Amino acid sequence: MRYHSGRRRLEANDQLTIEFAGVYRHYHACLMRTIRIGAPSPRQIECNEVALDAMAACMDAMKPGRSIGEVFDAHAQVIDRAGMRALRMNACGYSVGATFSPNWMDWPMIYTGNPTVIRPGMVFSCI
Numbered sequence: 001m002r003y004h005s006g007r008r009r010l011e012a013n014d015q016l017t018i019e020f021a022g023v024y025r026h027y028h029a030c031l032m033r034t035i036r037i038g039a040p041s042p043r044q045i046e047c048n049e050v051a052l053d054a055m056a057a058c059m060d061a062m063k064p065g066r067s068i069g070e071v072f073d074a075h076a077q078v079i080d081r082a083g084m085r086a087l088r089m090n091a092c093g094y095s096v097g098a099t100f101s102p103n104w105m106d107w108p109m110i111y112t113g114n115p116t117v118i119r120p121g122m123v124f125s126c127i
Contacts, residue, residue: 013038030096030125047084054078058092058110058126068114071126076112093126 010016019032036044054075061074075092079085093110108116110126 010037015044032125032127046082047087050079050082050084053082054092055126062118062124062126064118064120066118068108068110068116068118069112071118071124072110072112072114075110075126093124096123096125 014037015034016037017032017034019030021030040048057074057078058071061071072092076088079088091109091111095108108114110124
C-alpha cells in the first residue's frame with residue numbers, strides 16, 4: 001500500500017483508489033482504479049479530463065529512442081497548462097517487470113530528467 005488516509009466507512013459521496021497486481025510466478029499484471037461513490041463534483045470531472053489528456057501525452061511521448069524524462073515532461077506540461085501543478089506528483093509511472101512478489105514495480109520510474117532511453121519491449125504503467 002502506498003497511501004493510507006485512515007480507516008473509516010465510505011460515505012455516500014466518496015472516492016476510493018485501489019492498486020493491486022495479479023501474479024503468476026514472477027510475472028505481474030497491475031491494475032489501478034479509482035471508484036467514485038456518488039455523483040462526481042464538477043472539479044472531479046475536470047481533473048479526470050486533464051488526467052486523460054495527460055495520459056494521451058504520455059502515450060505520444062513514449063516512443064523507442066526517447067527518454068523516460070520526456071514522457072514525464074509531456075505529462076507535466078498538460079497538467080501545468082490546466083492550472084493543476086499543485087495536484088501532480090513527481091513521478092507519473094514506472095516500468096513493470098518480472099520482480100518478486102509483492103512488488104510489481106521495476107526500474108526505471110517515470111520522472112523529469114530521467115535519461116533512460118526507451119527501448120522496444122519495455123513495459124510501463126503510467127498514471
